[in-house]
Amino acid sequence: MIEYESLANSNQQFMRELETAATNVIRSGWYVLGHEVTEFEKEFATWVGTRHCIGVANGLDALILSIEALMLPKGSEILVASNTYIATILAIIRAGHKPVLVEPDAETFNIDPLQITASITSATRAICVTHLFGKACRMDDICAIANEYGLKLIEDCAQSHGAKLSGRMTGTFGDAGCFSFYPTKNLGAIGDAGAVVTDNDEIADRLRHLRNYGSKQKYINKYVGVNSRLDEMQAALLRVKLRHLDEMTEHKRNLARVYFKNLPDWMALPHQKEDEYDVFHIFGVRYQERDRLKSWLLEQGVKTEIHYPIPPHRQEAMQGILQGDYPIADKLHETELSLPISVGHTIEDVQLVTNIIKQFKI
Numbered sequence: 001m002i003e004y005e006s007l008a009n010s011n012q013q014f015m016r017e018l019e020t021a022a023t024n025v026i027r028s029g030w031y032v033l034g035h036e037v038t039e040f041e042k043e044f045a046t047w048v049g050t051r052h053c054i055g056v057a058n059g060l061d062a063l064i065l066s067i068e069a070l071m072l073p074k075g076s077e078i079l080v081a082s083n084t085y086i087a088t089i090l091a092i093i094r095a096g097h098k099p100v101l102v103e104p105d106a107e108t109f110n111i112d113p114l115q116i117t118a119s120i121t122s123a124t125r126a127i128c129v130t131h132l133f134g135k136a137c138r139m140d141d142i143c144a145i146a147n148e149y150g151l152k153l154i155e156d157c158a159q160s161h162g163a164k165l166s167g168r169m170t171g172t173f174g175d176a177g178c179f180s181f182y183p184t185k186n187l188g189a190i191g192d193a194g195a196v197v198t199d200n201d202e203i204a205d206r207l208r209h210l211r212n213y214g215s216k217q218k219y220i221n222k223y224v225g226v227n228s229r230l231d232e233m234q235a236a237l238l239r240v241k242l243r244h245l246d247e248m249t250e251h252k253r254n255l256a257r258v259y260f261k262n263l264p265d266w267m268a269l270p271h272q273k274e275d276e277y278d279v280f281h282i283f284g285v286r287y288q289e290r291d292r293l294k295s296w297l298l299e300q301g302v303k304t305e306i307h308y309p310i311p312p313h314r315q316e317a318m319q320g321i322l323q324g325d326y327p328i329a330d331k332l333h334e335t336e337l338s339l340p341i342s343v344g345h346t347i348e349d350v351q352l353v354t355n356i357i358k359q360f361k362i
């Protein structure tokens, strides 16, 4: 059986280092917002190439708090991709604003800059882009639009640790870049964790307050904040894995190369472009009879996933919030299939998957 992903497998190669880091935290007697968090924030900011990094409890909070830190008038319209993971949309709602869905480019899965321009109204205040599956959005075009219309720009980098456009890292284009370190992400903790990166001193300062009851100095409360702190244990474990992140990304890109070289041409492969450095959080192919292919692969011993089975506008939670038709999102959700591509998989695993797929009767 080839698993879609075994997290124990993925973390196996770092086990000794992780165990040492965990032991050190337990022995230190300091467990929330301390030395490990401060050091991780410095190291992650350096790795991304921003002035600030603020650790938070998870990726959703990174998004909610960053949007709050923009201090937009309540009820502002914020543009977001119709096929993003629902967290991006939930964050806009939780921060008190109105999500306006914009259809993606059908080839890249990422928000379509032309559709962004068409969706701007007098109430639009920000764009929240998701670099889906580990591919950077066309930030060249999107930054130009944001500048032209005076819109704020938030990047959802939960799937794009290390992804680049023209050599520039995702998370460095907008007012803030929001990361999740959920265990399955390209940089995954051993539990929940998240962070925001930014070059903006004011946003960084607000976030440092907001994540800790609105307080940066003990018992002095400046904002109506929340408890969304990054704990020492996760920060220490993330520091270990951050040291190996570039190798892990290279490994995933090597697995992707095997897929690109060997997969049959009856399925649509991920879009690739010269100036885009993709990190393949997900290797999403498309095929019109996706469900038949998925169950056949399972019979052959290959587990796959769907990202995602139901588009946001068709979720019960979004009734009365998201209106309209989103045919491109619908189509992508009906045809997408995610193939195994984790750091726990070997080149041979992926070769085996491609050999099996070639035997599928289309």
Ligand SMILES: *Cc1c(COP(=O)(O)O)cnc(C)c1O
Pocket: 058, 059, 060, 061, 084, 085, 087, 088, 130, 156, 158, 159, 180, 181, 182, 192, 193, 194
């Ligand atoms: C995982 C994910 C999130 C949420 O991150 P959590 O840490 O699970 O809260 C947000 N956006 C996208 C695109 C994601 O994939």
